[in-house]
Amino acid sequence: MSRTASTFRNRAAPRGLRLALAALLSLFLIGCSEAASNNRAVFVLLDISNGYAQEREKVQQLSAYLLSELGAGDSLAVAFIDNSSFTERNIIAQTTFDARPSVVGQQKRAVLGKLQSFMEGFETPSYHSDITGGILLGRDFLHGTNAERQHLFVLSDLHEDLPPELNRDMALDLAGIRVVALNVLRQRGDNNDPGAYHERLASWKARVEEDGGRWQVINELERLPRRVALR
Amino acid sequence: MFSDILTIWSDSPALSLAIWLVIAITLLYAGRPHAHQLLRNTGRAFYRSLRLAGAGVRQLESRVSQRNRDVLLAAGREEAESAIEREFARVAEIVERDLGQYPVLHRRLNETLEKIETDYHNSIENKPMPPAWQELMDTIGNLPTSGDPAVNSILENIRDVVQKSHDETLEAYQSDINERHGILKGMRPDWRNLGQTMGKVHETITGLDERSRSIDRQMAEYERMRNSDDEAVNTLMASSLKQFFISSLVLTIAVFGAIVNFHLIAMPMSEMVGGTSSIGPMAASDVAALVIIMVEITMGLFLLESLRVTHLFPVIARLNDRMRRYLMIASLVILVIFAGIESSLAYLRDMLAADQAALAQQLTGEATGGTEFGWIPAMGQMLLGFILPFALAFVGIPLESFVHSLRTVLGAVTLGVLRALRVTLRVTGGLANHLCAMLINLYDLLIMVPLSIERMVRYRMENRAAAQAEASEPAPETQEQAPRKRSRKRAEPAAAETQADADDLPLTTQEA
16 A cells, blocks of 8 residues: 555656646746737838829828838838839838847838839839739738738729730739728819719729728828728 | 416406406415415524624634734734844943943043042142241341340341241242142043043943833833733734835835836847747737846845845845855845846937937938937936836835735735624624515515404404303403403514514524
């Protein structure tokens, strides 16, 4: 009997030790593991086609807001929509902010500098506007960041005018992405037929939502902080 | 469903309802004794159960109260013992410092006294007063001159010699007087020295007297605690509560200081550990900042413990002096290093804040310009970063008071909760009993019609029986029955009183 008890004690002690070690290891792993990514990723599309190029200054206002809101670990890219938007050359600036605040400041200045250079060097608006290509470019960037919250801001009149050689008849696959159409200008034709404007917005909304995204329209940039919670 | 049941007797709801009422009242009347019994027993059961629970709570309350009292007295005794020990140590210090040199002092006093005595003797060994030369001179002067020049010459010579002797004696006497004055003058420093020495002795004796009075006072307090005097318990309780509130206040201030410290180093900490990683729901930089503050507080605790200011860790108190000194030096060095780190972090914070402000200005398109006095907040933050760790290091003192007084406060709170629970149980039991009594009356109110009929029938039957009894039996027996009826009537209110007073029933031995 006493032998059994002592055997039990001998076995119980290592078991208890093992349990304690396992608990400590679990705590250590929980403590040291990276929590699920709670970063943000933002992709800004600027339409530089004929009907919208005059609104390009808005992108600076939007960028200033985004740069002040985004922080360490977040990603930001700014691209323009022209005749063919699904190319790397369309990206004006892109960055993922460093974990150190001092480096983040430098990165923000670099993004701002590239944007200002683009604005200063802009001369000719594009003839066509490949909005779908831009959205596909933004989707690839946003999915690549693996951020928890992904926003795609589109500064455009949403009037797509594709060159004949481009094939954009495909699914957008915008799962987890919030698409925010900003400053959607009414075109001259919309004045004659206001229904066309709403029809255009509705068709984009349907397309985005069918492809898994969420759709939002904000025409006044001042309302952006209240309508879109980046934090 | 309800309407179907309601109109089961007749299509007219009123008639059907009346029938239902009659049935219900009849049933209630038939079940009256059982219903009364049920309600009465239920009320009693509630009342007794809750009262029993109340008695249990009361016992627990008295145990907790006794325990609190014991703990309080033990803590007070310990404190008084240490205070008395401290007083004795002070007395020993005074005795060692002042009276330890008493033999030297005594020798010095003796020497001074001997010297004074010698001087005194020297001063009283005076030369004899000069004889009455003047009288002799007058006598010689008054001698009648016979006109003999020889006699005159002799007399003149005698006068001169006497005059000369007088002058010499007077001069010697004056010189002696001067010498004695000199001796007395030389005694003055010795007198002064004697006075100062005696003053020192007086001061020491007075200090000892005050200490002894303080010890007497504390001994009396200690005696009261040993005798478990209520006054001593109340005093200790008040003192403990005071300590609790004061230490809570100081700890609250320390918490605010720690929050300020946290905000001072949390942002620049992300420069060291990164701003993107997180531990659980908190950012890693925040956790790192908190850890630094906690380590500083811990080092402060160790420092105070090794200095024997606080007594939170018996292990440190048991260390020998050498190890304790090592621990003290190690804690202090780590504290200083952390203070330096915090100071540099505070400077980094200022730099980052300035950079962010410049970036914000650049984003909004405003003109950027450096501030002229930007170094002042930077210096302020650096100083704050260096001083706050040392300020937080002293949190051990209020923490110790808080921990010690918390036991008393928790005991008092527990006692209050138990007391409230006991009162609640007793009140609930009494209410349940009264509620059941009220329900019995309400039950009778519902069936008042058949009850009235019953009373009427019983009255008539009793009257008839009484009339028959009067007719068949002699008068004295009738007179004997009257008091019996009265006694029954008297007994009924007594039973009612018993029921009404059920709330105040004493507990049986088993319940207690």
